[in-house]
Amino acid sequence: MLVVQKFGGTSVGTLERIKATAKRVIETKQSGADVVVVVSAMSGVTNQLVEYGEHFSKEPYGPAMDMLLSSGEQVTSSLLAIALNDMGYPAVSLTGAMAGMYTDNVHTKARITHIDTTRLKRELKDGKIVVVAGFQGVTADGDITTLGRGGSDLSAVALAGALNADLCEIFTDVDGVYTTDPRIEKRAKKLEKISYEEMLELASAGAKVLQTRSVELAKKLNVKLTTRSSFNHNEGTQIVGEENMEKVLVSGIALDKNQARVTLRGVIDKPGIAAEIFNALADKNINVDMIIQNVGVDGTTNLGFTVPQNELEIAKDTMSKLSAAKNIEYDDAIVKISIIGVGMKSHSGVACTAFDTLAREGINIQMISTSEIKLSVVVDQKYAELAVRVLHDAYELDK
């Protein structure tokens, strides 16, 4: 039995929390399992280091930035190993490089190329608890890299895959994945299971439980993933293959408040216009989300899309330079609500329920987009919480 346990920033946020984490790891070890632990930086540390780096440069030199940022996880992994050893459990702390976590050389957002597990396996064979600094890797040339925000989840899943671990547990400060945000709907229920696909849609729809790339990788490597709290012993939520899911229609409802709507009216309806607009936005690294275009009338059409609210100003600036975009409306008083469920694949009527429910409350739907297992709508932000609650009720997610 081999378990990979990943502890996020709040789980190692203070010296006391690190000690609690050590105890948690020891419980698992005592159950007879081999344990590989992956840790994030203490909460706040990465932001602090980014600030330091940006004090000197708007675009800090990547390789140096990676060496800087990687120090945060290096500190927590060392401290956890010190605590474990002191409690009588031999443990070794490894940087990404020492753990054989090889990446390409795209600094500050590197991708894992392969993991050389020689050292990891040797330490495990020696009975040691192996503590790995998350979020970081090393190039073939020996340069330190980092994997981008939330990269420690990715480190954990990749290690679990490479070591063929029986389980990968992601510890955070919430109990698992909920049917919706419990701060909005008190009757929100923790899901026992959710499919990789639903989890991916939830994550991209604004629920911040697991980093998207790590879920994708878990699916690809078939890693048994669980997310749970390090602050209690409640069972968490298992992320499993669709084949292991009971048939549920809708698993959860996600609310994304960080969206703004852009509408172009009277766009000339000829090939290449949309390409011009979205290429210009992509050049500025703006993440365009929902895109809606209707069949045109009189040779013109309306084009709508959403962008993250904090990228709206850059989007405005970009759009103002385009000849195709003249009559433009911006609206940042909107939210995106997404209904997610593998059941949608085989059941019709899911969308109707949503439309009926919102209409009954007098909530106007401004945009709609759908994927195989997700329905997203844009509504006025003043209805955000109400819409989430009535939809949660309509799909009986509290049952």
Place this chain on the structure above:
Amino acid sequence: MLVVQKFGGTSVGTLERIKATAKRVIETKQSGADVVVVVSAMSGVTNQLVEYGEHFSKEPYGPAMDMLLSSGEQVTSSLLAIALNDMGYPAVSLTGAMAGMYTDNVHTKARITHIDTTRLKRELKDGKIVVVAGFQGVTADGDITTLGRGGSDLSAVALAGALNADLCEIFTDVDGVYTTDPRIEKRAKKLEKISYEEMLELASAGAKVLQTRSVELAKKLNVKLTTRSSFNHNEGTQIVGEENMEKVLVSGIALDKNQARVTLRGVIDKPGIAAEIFNALADKNINVDMIIQNVGVDGTTNLGFTVPQNELEIAKDTMSKLSAAKNIEYDDAIVKISIIGVGMKSHSGVACTAFDTLAREGINIQMISTSEIKLSVVVDQKYAELAVRVLHDAYELDK
């Protein structure tokens, strides 16, 4: 022309100081020299990390402690490289491991075994400023090590030796080596030159300008060493071979307040007693300094020695368990004053001047010890500053 420049904790103590250090490095680069920079952790950081580690364990696990401590220098070297790149000077930051700084595996006080200069030379050839995290190295197995307190000086000297640098400059917050502590004697003069041997005696006598091991290594590798301030452009002090020294009698006077005296009266004068005592103290890692034993009378003798004041309690505890040590006096109200100069080798009378001078002021000498180029005396601590000043005057060090 290749220069190694080392900047200590206060020289990189704030983001502003790091920027000032970047400018200083660029000045050297602009003069046409290749530059390798070695940096310490920001002042206070190493102590903070030690505290963190000791929060979990009285004796923190060495390899994890080294991984923890090394993060401090990793941060400053990254930040300096970011600053240099932003100012238009291509720079690369390297950890000890990346810089090829190989050590043995005695964690927290490793010794450098060799330096693989391949990477360093490649980066220099590419015209880059190379910023190396000081104080750290790597074992043949890839584990991070640290070199002990003041280890960044050692990193700098070792790199200068391995790269055959033309000069190794150690930047601190003082202008160089003084004839004595200017806070005690205002007329203290900065020395233009001092020999390695004198520097070694000064360092071991309590003057904290350069780490002892780094001076030893500089002497061994024949590294041209200078210590100067990063806060101004004053010329510093060169540390040179004796052959390059003009004939001076006395170079400086050092005061060491961190000493305590231990006196054993009536020790049975037979072989093995001293060995028993000093082995017991060595087992506890207590640094015994001056040892004085007189010819015995009536089969017994008096034995005196000094230990660091902060190790006195452990020393007392250790002594109390020894059968040979019965009648013991402890005195921590003493100081050690050392007179240092290569001229002592060939000139007699240096000691007489000291004894006469102190006697004239009514200062009683409690212990005396001598080496080839050093004369140390122990006196009551109330006379510390007075003794330094009258000796400074007697040897005309202000001239």
